[in-house]
Amino acid sequence: xxxxxxxxxxxxxxxxxxxxxxxxxxxxxxxxxxxxxxxxxxxxxxxxxxxxxxxxxxxxxxxxxxxxxxxxxxxxxxxxxxxxxxxxxxxxxxxxxxxxxxxxxxxxxxxxxxxxxxxxxxxxxxxxxxxxxxxxxxxxxxxxxxxxxxxxxxxxxxxxxxxxxxxxxxxxxxxxxxxxxxxxxxxxxxxxxxxxxxxxxxxxxxxxxxxxxxxxxxxxxxxxxxxxxxxxxxxxxxxxxxxxxxxxxxxxxxxxxxxxxxxxxxxxxxxxxxxxxxxxxxxxxxxxxxxxxxxxxxxxxxxxxxxxxxxxxxxxxxxxxxxxxxxxxxxxxxxxxxxxxxxxxxxxxxxxxxxxxxxxxxxxxxxxxxxxxxxxxxxxxxxxxxxxxxxxxxxxxxxxxx
Ligand code: EZ4
Ligand code: CO
Numbered sequence: 544x545x546x547x548x549x550x551x552x553x554x555x556x557x558x559x560x561x562x563x564x565x566x567x568x569x570x571x572x573x574x575x576x577x578x579x580x581x582x583x584x585x586x587x588x589x590x591x592x593x594x595x596x597x598x599x600x601x602x603x604x605x606x607x608x609x610x611x612x613x614x615x616x617x618x619x620x621x622x623x624x625x626x627x628x629x630x631x632x633x634x635x636x637x638x639x640x641x642x643x644x645x646x647x648x649x650x651x652x653x654x655x656x657x658x659x660x661x662x663x664x665x666x667x668x669x670x671x672x673x674x675x676x677x678x679x680x681x682x683x684x685x686x687x688x689x690x691x692x693x694x695x696x697x698x699x700x701x702x703x704x705x706x707x708x709x710x711x712x713x714x715x716x717x718x719x720x721x722x723x724x725x726x727x728x729x730x731x732x733x734x735x736x737x738x739x740x741x742x743x744x745x746x747x748x749x750x751x752x753x754x755x756x757x758x759x760x761x762x763x764x765x766x767x768x769x770x771x772x773x774x775x776x777x778x779x780x781x782x783x784x785x786x787x788x789x790x791x792x793x794x795x796x797x798x799x800x801x802x803x804x805x806x807x808x809x810x811x812x813x814x815x816x817x818x819x820x821x822x823x824x825x826x827x828x829x830x831x832x833x834x835x836x837x838x839x840x841x842x843x844x845x846x847x848x849x850x851x852x853x854x855x856x857x858x859x860x861x862x863x864x865x866x867x868x869x870x871x872x873x874x875x876x877x878x879x880x881x882x883x884x885x886x887x888x889x890x891x892x893x894x895x896x897x898x899x900x901x902x903x904x905x906x907x908x909x910x911x912x913x914x915x916x917x918x919x920x921x922x923x924x925x926x927x928x929x930x931x932x933x934x935x936x937x938x939x940x941x942x943x944x945x
Contacts, residue, residue, distance in 0.1 A: 545570040545644075547604050550596040552578070552588050555922035558887030559712060560584045560930060561861040561894075563917060564591055564632035566640065568604050574639035575915055576632035577830045577867070580624055581714050581859035582932045590629040599633065605644070607637045611836045627808035627833045634834025635867050635913070642912035649867070650907050653839070653874040660904030661872040663856070663883035664689035664751050664776075668705045671695065672736045676743050687903040689749035689776060689880055694736045696728045701935045703755040703945070710858050710884060713932050720933040724943045726762060734769045741773050749776035749880070756783045756806075756944040757935075760792040767797030776880070777802040777824055777853065783944050785812075790821035800824065805855035808832045810841045817845050824853035824879050830864040831855070835871055842875045851879030858884050862894035866913045869898045869905045881905065893922045 549567035554560065562578040562585075578587045595614065602610060614630045615621075642649045650656060665687045669675030675694040682690050693704030701722030704711060737752060752775055758766060763781030770778070777800045782789040784803045793801060802824035804813055808831050816822045825845050832838050842852050852875060854868050865883070872878050883905060891897060896914045898905045908914025935943040 544603055545572070545605075547599045547602050550591070550599050552592045552596070553917065553919070553922060554584065554588055554927045555893055555925045556928040557889035557893050557922070557925040559714065559858060559890075560927060561890070562588050563861065563863060564636050565917065566599065566604065566633070566636040568640060572604075572640050572643050574604070574636035574643070575863050575913065575917055576634065576636035576639070576834070577861040577863040578628055578632035579830060579859055579861050579864075580628045582930065583625065584927070586625050587628045587632070590625055591632060595629055595633060604637055604640050607634060607641065607836060610634070610637060611834065615833070622809045622811065624806070624808050624831055627837075628831055631830050631832065631834035631837070634836050635829060635863065638835050638867070639912040646911050648907060648909050648911065649835070649870040649913055650874045653835070653870060656873050657876055658873060658878065660906050661869050661878070661881050662689060663687070663881045663900070663903060663905050664691055664749065666691050666693070666704065666706070666711055666884055668693045668711065669695070670705060672739055675736060676739065679740055679744055683744065683748065687748075689751060689903065691751040691753060692737060692740050693753060694732070696725070696732055699723050699725055699728055701933070702729070703757070704753055710887065712858055714859065714930040716931060716933070717929055719931040722933045722935050722945070723938060724757065724935040725938050726757060729757065730762065730766060734766065737770055737773050737775070746774060751776045751779065753779040754781045756780045758782055760789040763789070763793045764796035767793060767799035767801075771797060771799055775799055779803065779826070780805070787815045787821070790816055791819065794821050802826050802853050805831070810837065810844060813841060814844070817848050817850050820848050820850065822850060824851050826853050826855050828854040828856065828860060828864065829867040829871065830860055835867060838871060839875070842871070842877060846875070846877040851877045853879045854881055856882035856884060858886060862886060862890065862897045863913065863915050866896075866898055866908065866915045869907045870913065873907055889925065893918050893925070
């Protein structure tokens with residue numbers, strides 16, 4: 544029997560910080576797992592290095608489920624983003640190893656393809672409405688069938704989702720950027736610019752919008768109602784995700800589909816949302832929700848209730864997660880859509896072999912395992928660089944959800 548011989552925690556910052564776990568077996572097979580938790584990277588690195596690595600050495604790498612249960616139950620302290628991201632990294636690295644040992648891509652181990660490719664949505668944004676419309680046009684020309692639209696709210700520094708450089712990168716400062724927020728101003732403009740997108744481009748593509756946890760339940764209900772005719776694919780995170788009750792109220796008022804879950808990390812966090820059919824898309828993803836093993840459990844529960852998947856896929860999820868997500872997405876019966884933003888050229892030099900993007904779809908690699916390799920030499924050129932997500936304050940100076 545092969546055993547786990549080496550466990551390495553790799554930190555690199557090719558444009559942004561990534562934490563990667565590499566497990567090597569006594570047979571010399573390596574597996575990669577993403578362990579990136581934006582703005583709290585080193586907490587997960589320490590969890591892995593100081594607390595999990597000693598437990599993994601000597602274990603059978605083939606026992607993925609048992610290792611998952613051992614790490615989850617063995618922590619005693621349940622759930623939480625740091626724990627679940629660390630467990631995810633181990634889980635994904637072990638799936639990568641299992642695929643390499645079997646000589647099969649991970650999606651084959653998950654039951655094979657349920658579809659030809661994975662529909663992705665991209666991020667269009669603009670500092671004003673015209674710029675947003677230009678951006679939507681650009682993404683349509685690139686062949687995307689699903690497009691998220693976000694525009695700056697005039698007079699506010701804190702509009703979520705508006706790109707400054709080539710990629711939207713909110714964790715951009717060495718201390719949290721303080722941004723101004725006004726719900727009233729946002730609600731005044733957001734339905735209007737989404738309507739302009741439909742006016743200009745019609746209904747022949749999926750239009751998405753991320754509210755990013757900024758509204759109260761009744762505000763979210765009003766927003767959802769006001770955009771019903773625009774037939775959004777979804778409104779994302781209308782209210783702070785931890786209050787599952789809030790979704791019941793929103794649901795009673797609007798037929799606009801709801802997506803949530805990118806900040807949630809276990810099946811327990813989405814249990815009520817799914818079983819009460821309070822959402823349409825569950826956004827939990829491989830890296831923050833306990834890996835492939837646990838994510839599949841969430842998606843299976845969702846399938847029972849007609850809830851589809853819509854996994855998070857921002858730039859802070861490394862190419863290892865993108866690859867793992869595509870292996871899951873292509874195999875599960877209740878796939879909905881996958882968020883896709885892409886990464887810097889430097890990131891693709893560190894992580895090679897990322898899924899192929901064509902005509903608005905991602906296709907998994909057919910290499911054994913996940914199909915991703917990690918270049919230590921390139922990674923070493925980009926040392927860790929502390930970066931924080933912004934915070935939002937209302938106009939009276941009080942804290943708001945960012
Ligand atoms: O703000 O991943 O839908 N995507 C998002 C992201 C999140 C970042 C936080 O790290 O909401 O842009
Ligand atoms: Co989001």
